[in-house]
Amino acid sequence: xxxxxxxxxxxxxxxxxxxxxxxxxxxxxxxxxxxxxxxxxxxxxxxxxxxxxxxxxxxxxxxxxxxxxxxxxxxxxxxxxxxxxxxxxxxxxx
Numbered sequence: 001x002x003x004x005x006x007x008x009x010x011x012x013x014x015x016x017x018x019x020x021x022x023x024x025x026x027x028x029x030x031x032x033x034x035x036x037x038x039x040x041x042x043x044x045x046x047x048x049x050x051x052x053x054x055x056x057x058x059x060x061x062x063x064x065x066x067x068x069x070x071x072x073x074x075x076x077x078x079x080x081x082x083x084x085x086x087x088x089x090x091x092x093x094x
């Protein structure tokens with residue numbers, strides 16, 4: 001999921017299916033990535049290490065209209081605050 005590319009890929013189904021709820025399973029749980037994903041409309045983010053039983057419950061939670069983020073990652077995202085840096089934009093070299 002790192003970077004804007006991962007979020008774009010994860011949210012692409014919503015363009016075709018507006019009612020689609022997106023849940024990301026990631027091995028890279030960083031506060032900034034979680035914030036970007038949630039602001040893009042992703043409904044949940046879980047680490048890949050979560051058991052299948054827990055994932056099933058989280059899918060039900062997201063399907064019911066709630067959001068889900070692993071508590072430790074959510075706490076880190078809240079305490080990190082907003083980044084003082086601007087989003088990096090690609091340059092056009094002509």
